[in-house]
Amino acid sequence: MEAFPQLHPCLVGASFGGANSYGQLGLGHKEDVLSAQQLSDFCKPGCIKRITGGGGHSAVVTDEGSLFVCGLNKDGQLGLGHTEEVLYFTPCKLLLGCAIQQVACGWDFTIILTENGQVLSCGSNSFGQLGVPHGPRRCVIPQAIELLREKVVSIAAGLRHALAATASGTVFQWGTGLASSGRRLCPGQTLPLFLTAKEPSTVTGLENSQAVCVLAGSDHSASLTDAGELYVWGSNKHGQLASQAAFLLLPQRIEAHCFQNEKIAAVWSGWTHLVAQTDLLWLRA
Incomplete structure (x- = not known):
């Protein structure tokens, strides 16, 4: 779940606040923080390029390509070779x-994309969710x-x-x-393979489009194409997919009129909502 969009590569520090039960704010303690506190030293001399957070852990990628992590680690989601909580980045x-x-x-796992794809x-x-079916x-x-x-050029x-x-x-999902929401909300219908796969499976229904970015919320997925079109699938419990259906088994394109016929330039996903930036406007679903 992308908690923050890509940041300007010249931003050296970052401010963190909110829930901190597992030390996911990287402040050295587990107390919740009501006002954002700045972190500026843990990744010098690199600049912060991306920040993201999961169920109880956080990750930062620097402009030099280094990865810093902190927070909940009971399943090894920090990738540090152990399962102890980490209170500092x-x-x-x-x-x-x-x-x-x-x-x-994700909630209790992490996906990492290297510069070589x-x-x-x-x-x-x-x-x-690790994409290693027999692991x-x-x-x-x-x-x-x-x-x-x-x-690979984008992960979620x-x-x-x-x-x-x-x-x-091409878009893969694993x-x-x-699957459980799909079976409950679409009784009698066969779930596509990519909803039940424990290894990367091609998302069907996107054959006539070229994805440049993928996104995920708690129970939904999305893909942005090179033509500026947004395809969505999964749970629509909170109307985040701009559809009348409770659950979309296959990708469905959100009609252009929903974005005032503007080409979509970027999309971000929260837990149960999507934010889209068009060439001229910001819109939410």
């Missing part, structure tokens, strides 16, 4: 020398998702599922997090 030494492009934090995962694998129930060391053989993590978009525009 700590470099992921197991990935030193490996330039990181993007990190996506390889995807790694760590943390809980109880729902197949252990958890992994404390980042491991490559070998079935993603093509270069939801509550218990994950996605990747490749350089050719993890069974959406």
Whole structure:
């Protein structure tokens, strides 16, 4: 779940506030913080490029491609080789020398994208969210998702599922997090393979589009195309998919009139909502 959009590469520090039960704010304690406190020293001399958060852990990618993590780690979601909580942002030494492009934090797992397009995962694998179908129930060391053989350009993590978009525009999904909602809300209908797969599975219904970015909320997924179109699927409990259906088994394009016929330039996903930026406007769903 992408908690924050990509940040300006010249931003050296960052401010954190809110729930801190597991030390996910990186402040060295577990007290909730009601007003944002600035962190400016933990990643010098690099600049902060991306910030993201999961169920109880946080991750920062610097402009130099280093990965810093903190917070809840009971399933090894910090990728540090152990399961102890970490109260300060700590470099992921197991990935030193490996330039990181993007990190996506799920509830209790982490997906990592390197600059050369390889995807790694760590943390809980109880729902197949690590993309390693025959792997252990958890992994404390980042491991490559070998079935993603093509270069990946974008990743996303939801509550218990994950996605990747490749350089050719294909979207893959894995993890069974959406399956139970799909069965309950679409009785009698056959679930597509990508909703039940514990390894990367091609998302059907996107064959005529080229994805440049994927997103995930707790129980929904989305894909932005090179034509500026937004496709969505999964739970629509809070109307986040701009559809009348309670659950979309297959990707459905949100009609252009919903965005005042503007091309979509960027999209972000929260727990149960989406935010889209058009060429001229900001719109929410």
